[in-house]
Amino acid sequence: MKVAVTTSKEDLLLISRAEAIAAELDIPYIKRRRTSLDKLRNEHNLDYLLIVEQDRVILKGATILAWHPSMAVPRLKELREGKQDPMVEALGLKPGYSVLDCTLGLGADALVAASIVGENGHVTALEADKYIAFITKWGLQNFSGQNTHIQTILERITVLNRSYDEYLPSQPDNSHDVVYFDPMFRYSLKKSSALNALRPFARHEPLTEVSLQEAFRVARYRVVLKETSKSLEFSRLKAHLVTGGRYSNLAYGIWIK
Ligand SMILES: C[S@@+](CC[C@H](N)C(=O)[O-])C[C@H]1O[C@@H](n2cnc3c(N)ncnc32)[C@H](O)[C@@H]1O
CATH class of the missing domain: 3.40.50 (Rossmann fold)
Incomplete structure (x- = not known):
C-alpha cells in the first residue's frame, strides 16, 4: 500500500x-x-x-478511514441506562479489571471496555496495522468534543502498534484479567460501513491455536473471541462456551480458566 x-x-x-x-x-x-x-x-x-x-x-x-467515537456512543448510553452490553457480559468485565484488547480497529470495543473498568482499570489495545493504529490512537488522544465523560474514558486506553502474535508471548502468565479478540470475520456481514473502511488496511488472518493458547496463559480469568453467530471458529478453536447469537448476528466464544 x-x-x-x-x-x-x-x-x-x-x-x-x-x-x-x-x-x-x-x-x-x-x-x-x-x-x-x-x-x-x-x-x-x-x-x-x-x-x-x-x-x-x-x-x-x-475509501475514507477516519476515527469517531460514534460506534461506541449508543452502547455507552445504553450502559448508563442500565442495559446490558453483550461484549461486557461475555468478558465478565468489572471495575478495576485490566483488559488486553488484541484487535483495536477503530476502538469502539476498547472504549466500551474502558468505561466499565473505571478509573482503577486499564485497557491495553493492540493493532497490527500502522495506519489503523495511528488513526485510532490520534483520535483517542485528540478527542475534544463537549463530552468530558468520553474524554475521561479515553485516557484509560493505551494503544500499541503491535501484532498479538508477537505481543502475547512477551507477556507474563495471568498478567491481564481478560484477553479479547475481535478479528476480521471469516465471512463478513458487509453491514458496518466503519468496518468496510478498515478492510483495505486490516490484517485478515484467523486466530491461531497457538495465539489462543498464549492468550489463555496471559489471561487471569478468561479469553473471549467475537465472531458471527454461524461461525465455525468456535468449534475449530474449541470454545468452552458460546454466548449471544440467538437474536443477533454476533456471538462470543469464551475460554474460562
Ligand atoms: C474487526 S476489527 C476490530 C474492531 C474493534 N473491536 C472495534 O470495536 O472497532 C479487527 C482489527 O484487528 C486487527 N488485527 C487483525 N489481526 C491482528 C493481529 N494479529 N494483531 C493485532 N491486530 C490485528 C485488524 O487490522 C483490524 O483493525
Whole structure:
C-alpha cells in the first residue's frame, strides 16, 4: 500500500504536524500547494493520502478511514441506562479489571471496555496495522468534543502498534484479567460501513491455536473471541462456551480458566 502525508491546506502548524507524522510512520510528506487531493494522489501514484486537517487526520483513497467515537456512543448510553452490553457480559468485565484488547480497529470495543473498568482499570489495545493504529490512537488522544465523560474514558486506553502474535508471548502468565479478540470475520456481514473502511488496511488472518493458547496463559480469568453467530471458529478453536447469537448476528466464544 502506497501512502503519503499531506495537509488539508497550506498552513504552517498543519505542515509541521504532517512532517512529524511522516517521520513517525516512515512515509513521505507531500507539499499540498493548491493541488486537488485526487491530482496529488495520481501525480505520486498513491493508494491513499493521510490528510492532516485542523482537528482530525483521515486516510483518503478509494475509501475514507477516519476515527469517531460514534460506534461506541449508543452502547455507552445504553450502559448508563442500565442495559446490558453483550461484549461486557461475555468478558465478565468489572471495575478495576485490566483488559488486553488484541484487535483495536477503530476502538469502539476498547472504549466500551474502558468505561466499565473505571478509573482503577486499564485497557491495553493492540493493532497490527500502522495506519489503523495511528488513526485510532490520534483520535483517542485528540478527542475534544463537549463530552468530558468520553474524554475521561479515553485516557484509560493505551494503544500499541503491535501484532498479538508477537505481543502475547512477551507477556507474563495471568498478567491481564481478560484477553479479547475481535478479528476480521471469516465471512463478513458487509453491514458496518466503519468496518468496510478498515478492510483495505486490516490484517485478515484467523486466530491461531497457538495465539489462543498464549492468550489463555496471559489471561487471569478468561479469553473471549467475537465472531458471527454461524461461525465455525468456535468449534475449530474449541470454545468452552458460546454466548449471544440467538437474536443477533454476533456471538462470543469464551475460554474460562
Ligand atoms: C474487526 S476489527 C476490530 C474492531 C474493534 N473491536 C472495534 O470495536 O472497532 C479487527 C482489527 O484487528 C486487527 N488485527 C487483525 N489481526 C491482528 C493481529 N494479529 N494483531 C493485532 N491486530 C490485528 C485488524 O487490522 C483490524 O483493525
